[in-house]
Amino acid sequence: MKADLIVGIQWGDEGKGKMVDMLAQNYDMVCRSQGGHNAGHTIWVDGVRYALHLIPSGVLNPDAVNIIGNGVVLSPESIIKEMEQFDDLEGRLFISDKAHLNLPYHALIDQAKERLKGDKAIGTTGKGIGPAYAEKISRNGFRVGELLNPTKLCASILEYFEQNKAIFDVLEIATPSQTELVELLTTYKEKLEPFIANTTNMVWDAIDADKKILLEGAQGTLLDIDHGTYPYVTSSNTVSAGACTGLGISPKDIGVVTGIVKAYTTRVGNGPFPSEDFGQDGETMADVGKEVGTTTGRGRRCGWFDAIAVKHAARLNGCDQLSLMKLDVLDGFETIKICTAYEVNGEIIKYMPSDLEDVKPIYEDIAGWDSVVGCREFDALPENAKKYINRIEELTGVRVGIVSTSPERDDTIIRG
Template sequence: MCMADLIVGIQWGDEGKGKIVDALAGGYDYVVRYQGGHNAGHTIVVDSKKIALHLLPSGVLYERCKNVIGNGVVINLEQLLNESKSFGNLQGRLFVSDKAHIILPYHEILDIAKEKSRQSAAIGTTGKGIGPCYGDKVSRNGVRLMDLKNLITLREKIDSIYQHLQYVQTLYDMELPSVQSVMERIESIAPQILPFVTDTTQLLWAAQNRGEKILCEGAQGSMLDIDHGTYPFVTSSTTIASGACSGSGLAPRDIAHVIGVAKAYCTRVGNGIFPTQEDGELGERLRQAGGEFGTTTGRARRCGWFDAVAVRYACRLNGCESLSIMKLDVLDGFERVKVCVGYEYEGKEIDYIPTDYDNVKPIYREFAGWDKTCGVRTFSALPSQAQHYIKELEKIIGVKISMVSTSPERDDIIMLG
């Protein structure tokens, strides 16, 4: 039986996972997206053309790959349909779990209303209904793709859901779309989605039994994990490696290699602790050089130095055996480059993340900067200072760095074995 490999984000998302999946996907038969929703965004650059994916797995760019959206994903039907249409006929190449939950219009309205009610304590969500949809899933009140097969029963289910929503509507002073309008949207799109809906767990098990290769693709990042991230400023799903199992039906023993992905610096979208954040001119320089604006929302990302403590923590959570460092070229031209190697916490120096993470201050180690790495494709061709930076990151984190990206372009990757 063939085992699966996994690519997972090690920071607060936006690490560049899509490029790594794209770089490796040509050698796999299946690429599986296992959690999150269309709040995620993977950008891949092919011949200077940007391709943004929100729900479709990154293997869609390879004709040989079959692409699976697993049961752990929450799905906006319109987004899925529009995105899939841009890739032509995906019949036989796209498979969507019948157990995946559907984001409905009232989820989006509730998401925005809840966020507004939090005022200064807002999480910084995308407002796309992800959290409320996962909330309905956990409270056993959700709608799944399999429900599209019987619209009469589905209408009865949504009628029942709306009885509860009447109270919520008053609580948050919001206006919900009518049940009729929700059903009309579903009825218009269901026939176009249903041909892709299947039991993807059985599909993947059969592929394993045939010896076919599977690559699992995470969304967001480990520091946004619902259990192990910077709670409550996290996403609503399990973003670490264990989520690949619950979100696809694969067993823990089915996972062979876990590849972590991190930027050569650090970014975060939304609110929450970010110890190495740089405000002012330095943060803006990183933002502009790295094009740090959300693929999904266009929001400016907060930027700062590489946090080796957080990366080491996330690598341990995920069981990473190798790490890909992205966007090294963004640091080109900096006279000095900093790395957080510890924290000040309660009057002591620590090298771990405490549960009371809000009260840490970064301890930095400085490195000499370098001139130009953009487009370099061999390690020996990197400036000596950049080589030193990569080697020292590897020592500090304790995980082998196997890939280094030096531009957004698909082929600008240094493979280190």
């Protein structure tokens, strides 16, 4: 059995949470491979809103095992708070002992560095994700498994502070007291110890037992540390290949890859965004789509569907199909635009350059429609909505296999 994979194709916030939640009802195991609590998945079930940041979206399937892989940077404080939403997680949630810890001082570093950059700030969430990954890469990080010995971990952290005292002084970050730090780490251990495991072997065993496995990442392809709009990116590999390193599985273990895209485009924070709409249409998308970050509460920048960027991202991820989310947000628009090419220095191109600064979008207009809300069959969609979907398929070269017509789990079209 292969492990199927869900991946964001834009700048995150594509609606992966709803898709993973819906698909997870048919899977035995759901695995999160990268990112941290800077990610936010919003799921609506029977009118109830669930906001997940670290726990995999399969948590709403009582029969699914949920794995937080080694590629995640884990905030103990955040996940403990998130776990309080549920009362039946033992035996259903497991955290890799090799995942790196995102501790309170990482957020302080993150926020201090953003302040020092002034108007050149990247626009991070300030959650400490970058500093935690930076320490991991520089081999100065601390792993989840080390929580099992709070006293030893405390000594290691204090030694790290001493070695980097000059840097912490410049950032105005105080060294934590030994007593308070041991107490905090002991609390983390007490809460999390039942969930810490060798998740790599668990996933391998599930694959060998022909269990149905679903893999999910965080953020989106255009925020990938290597392939995104650098430096306005996240600190991990958000593409499908990142699931292999983030969980310890082989590329040969990957099955169907589903790319999640919005019917329009959004972005949080700074960085280039060719198809951004600065007028009333962009404001309408933000208002109707409730485009506010699950994690940060920041408003999302909104614009039209960028077929060039989506085609590029779909190729990077090896997408077998696309899942088109929030089609209903475009209800009522008289005209809908699709970015079909870029203009760069007077030249028209139909590929995504490495630098999106000063790129101008070339649009194609498509007639709008009345409403798609609640449609659960493709034939039930308005004709212009079908034309829009067909045009996206033509431009991206990938079939749209799933269409979401409202936030509710069941308002979803699965095309055979």
